[in-house]
Amino acid sequence: MAFSGFHRHPLGYLLVIGLFALSVNAIDIFLEWNVTLDSTIQPASQQQPVIAINGLFPGPLINTTTNDFVHVNVFNNLDEPLLFTWNGIQQRLNSWQDGVSGTNCPILPGTNWTFAFQTKDQIGSFFYFPSINFQKAAGGFGPIRINNRNVIAVPFPKPEDEFDLLIGDWSFDNYKVTRSLMTNPTIAFDSIPNIMLMNGKPPFGNPEGKAFESFAVTQGKVYRFRISNVGTSLSFNFRIQNHNMLLVETEGSYTNQTILDSLDVHVGQSYSVLVTANQVDADYFIVASPKLLNATEFSSLVGVGVLHYSNSAAQPVGPLPTGPDPFDLDFSVNQAKSIRWNMTTGAARPNPQGTFNVTNVTISQTFVLENSVTMINGLPQAVVNNVSYLTIDTPLKLADFLVNGSGVYQLDEFPVQSVNLNASFGVSVATGNHKGWIEIVLKNNWEFIDSWHLDGFGFYTVGFGNGDWTPELRNTYNLFDPVVRSTVQVYPGGWTAVYAFLDNPGMWNLRSQLLKNWFLGQELYLRVHDSDPNPAKERPPPENLLLCGVFNQSSVPASVHLRP
Template sequence: MAKTNNFSFCSLLPFLCFVGFLFIPAKAAVKSYQFDIQVKNVSRLCHSKPIVTVNGLFPGPTIYAREGDTLLVNVTNHAQYNMSIHWHGLKQYRNGWADGPAYITQCPIKTGSSYTYNMTITGQRGTLWWHAHIFWLRATVYGAIVILPKQGTGFPFPQPYREANLILGEWWNNDVEEVVKQGNRLGLPPNMSDAHTINGKPGPLFPCSEKHTFAVEVEQGKTYLLRIINAALNDELFFAIAGHNLTVVEVDAVYTKPFTSQAILIAPGQTTNVLVQANQVPSRYFMAARPFMDAPLSIDNKTATAILQYKGIPNSVLPVLSQLPALNDTAFALSYNGKLRSLNTAKYPAIVPLKVDRQLFYTIGLGINQCTTCLNGTQLTASLNNITFVMPQVGLLQAHYFNTKGVFSTDFPDGPPTPFNYTGAPLTANLGTKLGTRLSKIAFNSTVELVLQDTNLLTVESHPFHLHGYNFFIVGTGVGNFDPKKDRAKFNLMDPPERNTVGVPTGGWAAIRFRADNPGVWFMHCHLELHTSWGLKTAFVVENGKGSDQSVLPPPKDLPPC
């Protein structure tokens, strides 16, 4: 029988269970954390190997806070790689210095150095996460952020009896950075991951003699809140629990109109909170995650499993198997995403921009460029509006704040240079892909509509796009080419889902709207690490406003140098 590590909910939330709510103060407070980046040997799967970890943990430590708290996280880098940490989904108002993407808002923390991220949580509550934001190091450097509502404020859904975090990830048996370098030398994608994981463990269905499984113990008749995070580098994932329905109540730290589903779809970078009622025959039930892929590409199709175990049931009982949607179940994916709606109440309104000041249309393309250093003579590339982003050697926010010339330009086009039938017959041309560090300048407090259009350059594929520094409203999605007249007429401007990461459908489009009220330089990129490394990224320069509280804050004294 599989070796099982059992966790009660008190072991998952030790501070809450054993010292009450002293850990989460009654009012906004300053909370400090120490993150020590180090290499640690982890034997969670078939192959024991040294990996980069935070505080020796994989996944890393969970940050608990309340809305209104200020977080001070001191990151000390003991690993051989330069490092930066991104606090995914925290808005960081005027404070891009704490956002974390390397060479965008900061230079990386060098080996032997430290940097303190100073962050205030304003107007947010729910589940977010943190991860490395340099190279592919977020394969093992990640953890959850749990933001509880202000003291005295409950959830807008039934209070759960207990809660737990489930972080979905990917695992490589070899050093992921070496795997990437080998792919780059060939000009090809790196080898796909060897397993998927739930809280760092693949479960007993993984073909390995040494089994490791994460388990959650529940009591009959109780309701539980699961905070689910997709930390995988390259895979959208289905998640389900055998015999149990999932009631979705929050996505990307924004409450939703509750709805019940047998499974959820969650893209890399996204979070989803679900309520689960322990209302089945007491037994052991598999929780399972595996990829969704409706494009003709090879992927790691291995299923990760954990166990929902009713109290009093021995480990010798075989778990009930989960029923997940088919690997290419596009109909389920579209239907599920179509059910997501903002809660949109007086207390939690959906303030959707109705008037748009700036309309942007970005095409997503893959291509093949010449490469004299690659063994194949070519390399795969990715682009927005036919521009492959080139990472600078100086942080873009520093260059913007100090008006340093020659680091970037602000001439990123509002639309593609050559319109074509974006999702028609497959095209192999690059359509003039150019390299450059080109950004788009946005006026402070202006409203922006951005349509992201997948294309059939090489192949269609789904793309989860993450915008730093902001939430946005997903006012529309569709399959095929975006039609400005017909599709805009069908936009949901009443209660669209509010997120920080949007899944652009395979061979389709997604339209988002946001108000540019956070000055600074804000990264936007595909959260498939493969595509990001190929250049599928850009950034917005949001100008300062006129008020004294509408400008980028001065940089901290310990900001890492380049």
């Protein structure tokens, strides 16, 4: 019989709530999600099942305030296992709730499980999505807002309204069909999506006459757009006809406020921009066009919505607003370098987010991670330093807790520097020095823009460059005000350097956000370990812990596997 998270263990629930109560002004938010495969939504013309939550695509907004505790009881009505991950939510001291294959047993079909996590020390724009079985290609994603507490000032006036805008490329095929084609070397990496959706809706003027996305505004008012790239493979450039945007936030970091006429958003990234409705009453195009593709040749991959002024009586007219040349990577790199951390504003705590910078930190580790594609045992695989991650049935975090990983993975077999070894599969787990600073250099050998994401931490994005990275290039880093974010782009033939402070114990996923790359092995795990069992340093496993793989209820002493 299915069970619902803490409801199965009321004593454990009270104990956990006792720990949670230490937070200031926090509340508990309880959500119940019924996840289904819905064939009636049809965002495009094809008969295609979509993963819906409570009948919605995209899924419902998680609207929280920093320090709140969110409990999401997920009922899996699919015909295969399911997990959700909370893109950019750092899960302070609690990787048990991360929702990826290395940390959680999946929710089996016909059962339910409750995630419980705290939105601690973050304010900003994020999203969630299903993390296993290629399911993100079928939907299941939705927005997350983390709002400020009243005692924390926001560095801009309160807007008239806020809009969540989830944009992403979309393919017409059933995700299970696409998943099965990942064994085909040509299709695995060379296929191109079919359409660009805005909040699950096709572009304005689509030939099927389907509803397009539209946002109603009033002349003279200011609006916040929280923009996320929830696609599987394509970066896009975002712009609004005849309107500028004021960039204010990205993935929980306030940025220096910069006026833009267009903004590149890469797979997995989120931004907040303020838009002033300062034009005459009319309707205006909202456009998201793909990077590194000819928009004329791939016109269906240009997402188009509408900014509708309340007194407008006509639809938008004229050509779509033009953006930068999609092949002009200099524009994109220069814009990326211009996005800086606002060093004077408050963050989730009263002190400014820029209380310290990274000019004088001591780096304790350097990883140089290089991606490529190769064939292993006759199948196409994505590799990092010539290792393709082998997903196993037993979560690494579970094995780490129960048997110190013995028999499930071998720590530090993964090469953290670029190597010329023959490509192979591996359960890639590397040590991250607890409370140490790590430098990660990401090298991109693809012909497209890659995105990398690290669960549990923020990246201090210190540098971008072309060609090979060498230690001398550290002289080009921005160490004064690098923006902090959870997902960073790496341009074709180039490198991106980031710093991270590993103060969050756990087993944390470091991956490509491009779905095919991730599915085919471009990932590893960072084990940040603190041997002190104090729950204030790392939360113990939840009372509703699921067991799977080499473990089952009878294989683990009761005093261990369900301790509060």
